[in-house]
Amino acid sequence: MADRDSFSSRPATSSSFKKEGTPVNTVQYAMSTSDESISQFTLPNYVELPQSFQQRSTANVPKKVRGDLDLSGPELMPFLFKAADKLYSIKDKQAKAEGIKKRFYQLQAMFNQEKIADNFIRSLNYVVDSIEYENYQQAWEHYNRFVQSIPEESARNWRWLSSLKMLISELKGAQRIGSAGSHFRNPTQN
Structure with missing residues (x-):
């Protein structure tokens, strides 16, 4: 039953990555507020209004x-x-x-x-x-x-x-x- 759950078809989320053991360094992103670092998490077709x-x-x-x-x-x-x-x-x-x-x-x-x-x-x-x-x-x-x-x-x-x-x-x-x-x-x- 555990193998079946690990291969389920549900989409991966950030919380599921943490559960599966993928290392996530939250400090790296919390300290960075530059436009460059923010844009890496923005959809490519997203345009911010003035x-x-x-x-x-x-x-x-x-x-x-x-x-x-x-x-x-x-x-x-x-x-x-x-x-x-x-x-x-x-x-x-x-x-x-x-x-x-x-x-x-x-x-x-x-x-x-x-x-x-x-x-x-x-x-x-x-x-x-x-x-x-x-x-x-x-x-x-x-x-x-x-x-x-x-x-x-x-x-x-x-x-x-x-x-x-x-x-x-x-x-x-x-x-x-x-x-x-x-x-x-x-x-x-x-």
């Missing part, structure tokens, strides 16, 4: 009340970053999403330095509300009204405006094509 797009816990995902248009500039930023994360989850859109997020940091800095007037923040609330609830046609219309209200000199210096336009356009296009099949992928799947 730090900015790693899955957040569901408790930290911002939720916006539909029609709440009284958010301050800094309160709008998590929703814009969330929309960029949504774009990142679309196949072949990761580079655009990364670029959009970088430009949104400019907007965030402007909010923190109070360089954007309250009336612009109010108009941006409409855009963000439409994006949050995936009404991209309405977001596009609010964006166009928002841009028309900005002085030309400011519009040239605010590079994040083109990123916001691209974000709406890309999400709108993905939604239109989405009926043919899902183009979104779950960032937690490997």
